[in-house]
Amino acid sequence: MRALPPTRFPARRALLAALTVLVAVSPAQEKPPKAGKPDREEKAEAREMKRTGGDKPGRDPGAEAARVLTRLREAMRVTDEAEWAVISARIAAVHAAGGGAGGKDKAKPAGAERAAQDALRTAVRDGLPEAELRLRLERLAGLQRERGATLERARAELRAVLTVRQEAVAVLAGLLDPTP
Numbered sequence: 001m002r003a004l005p006p007t008r009f010p011a012r013r014a015l016l017a018a019l020t021v022l023v024a025v026s027p028a029q030e031k032p033p034k035a036g037k038p039d040r041e042e043k044a045e046a047r048e049m050k051r052t053g054g055d056k057p058g059r060d061p062g063a064e065a066a067r068v069l070t071r072l073r074e075a076m077r078v079t080d081e082a083e084w085a086v087i088s089a090r091i092a093a094v095h096a097a098g099g100g101a102g103g104k105d106k107a108k109p110a111g112a113e114r115a116a117q118d119a120l121r122t123a124v125r126d127g128l129p130e131a132e133l134r135l136r137l138e139r140l141a142g143l144q145r146e147r148g149a150t151l152e153r154a155r156a157e158l159r160a161v162l163t164v165r166q167e168a169v170a171v172l173a174g175l176l177d178p179t180p
Contacts, residue, residue, distance in 0.1 A: 072173060076166040087166070090158040094175050097151040113147060116140040 069088060078084045120136040155176050159167060170176045 072169065075169045075173075076162075078166070086161055087158070090154070090161060091170075091175060093154040094151070094158055097154040098147050099151050099155060099175060113140070113143040116143050 069091070072091070073084055073088075076087070078087060116136065116139050120133070120140055123133050123136050158170065159176060159179075162170060167176060171178050
């Protein structure tokens with residue numbers, strides 16, 4: 001190996017230092033996303049869609065609900081169209097009242113009840129006085145009692161038109177609570 005002459009070594013060192021400084025202060029270039037990998041915005045959008053139950057490719061909520069009703073009709077062994085029209089309308093009323101798979105305890109609040117929950121959450125976060133917290137708690141409790149009463153009426157109306165076997169299928173589907 002040949003030794004470098006002493007006059008050239010400081011020049012190379014200076015050149016290397018200059019290049020290092022140049023690379024360090026140059027603006028960072030954004031890397032293009034790898035093929036097939038979602039970028040940050042796509043990931044955030046996918047998380048939001050998952051959280052809100054947004055439209056997924058190939059998923060039709062209307063068709064899914066129709067399949068569920070068809071399976072219920074088959075399990076209940078309902079062959080008469082008029083009878084099914086009455087039963088399906090009452091099943092829809094139970095769903096609209098917050099019932100369905102999981103029952104009222106697992107139902108997601110909607111409309112005024114959700115707004116009351118948001119108002120209570122805001123009051124807690126902002127540290128509002130206890131009197132205001134009490135008012136918002138009472139409002140939410142009243143809305144939940146109202147939803148519970150509406151759900152129980154809808155369930156009673158559904159139970160009134162079902163046979164014992166059909167009622168058992170409705171209990172297993174989460175539409176009704178079992179009665180002793």
